[in-house]
Amino acid sequence: MSGNIHPTAVIDPKAELASDVEVGAYAVIGPQAKIGSGTKIWHHASIWGNTSIGKDCQIFPFASIGMQTQDLKFKGGNPGVKIGDRNVFREYVSINAATNDGDFTEIGNDNLLLAYGHVGHCCKLGNNIIASNGVAFAGHVVVEDHAGIGGGGTGIHQFCHVGRHCFIGGCSKVEQDVPPFMLADGNPAKIRMFNKVGLERAGYTPEQMSAIKFIFRTFYRQGLNRQQAIEAIKSSSFADTQEAKSYIAFAESSERGLAGGNK
Known part of the structure; x- marks a missing residue:
């Protein structure tokens, strides 16, 4: 042994x-x-x-x-x-x-x-x-x-x-x-x-943080439902950022709904 x-x-x-x-x-x-x-x-x-x-x-x-x-x-x-x-x-x-x-x-x-x-x-x-x-x-x-x-x-x-x-x-x-x-x-x-x-801490740049801040405000501070928020991000200046693309992909694939009230 x-x-x-x-x-x-x-x-x-x-x-x-x-x-x-x-x-x-x-x-x-x-x-x-x-x-x-x-x-x-x-x-x-x-x-x-x-x-x-x-x-x-x-x-x-x-x-x-x-x-x-x-x-x-x-x-x-x-x-x-x-x-x-x-x-x-x-x-x-x-x-x-x-x-x-x-x-x-x-x-x-x-x-x-x-x-x-x-x-x-x-x-x-x-x-x-x-x-x-x-x-x-x-x-x-x-x-x-x-x-x-x-x-x-x-x-x-x-x-x-x-x-x-x-x-x-x-x-x-x-x-x-x-x-x-x-x-x-x-x-x-x-x-x-x-x-x-x-x-x-993970090293996200100010530009990336700006995109994420915009996503947060769009989904959780403007009274929009999930589809409305998605469309707002797709039509924004942040639409082509990796952060927006990955967030939208997540939101569109969600089956249980997103925490925070958006269905």
């Missing part, structure tokens, strides 16, 4: 672990697990099911990754979880497998999920996402890159879509889609402002 693996760890001989994976005391790793180089599984963590984890991840104590979906529509088969590189899952994070045979709950690269977080079945999380303590993603939630989500029991309703570079305040109840670049907060969560601080 490798010196990186504690003698009390329970690892199925069919599991595939890179030679330098570290496994702590009393951790449990199932037969279908595949774990990449440089990843550390802390003591008492559990990796189960059809689960692949990339390089240089950290799975902290009592985290549970890959267990069977909680979806009552589950009919068997071999759904699973796919996780990329350099992710950190803190204590008691749970990540469930997808529901249907051959489907996967997916998490990209460089994400940080703090303690007691939950990722439900069939979620698709991108890259560079920070979810604070106690954030719960229900089934089929999509979260784009660089989203930030405050903790304290923040819940994201099933099938919601969370846009890139947005921020959601702590203790929020998200029932509708949160568009890119915006700051949402409350119960139910509504758009309060654009994510000024987060965007500046």
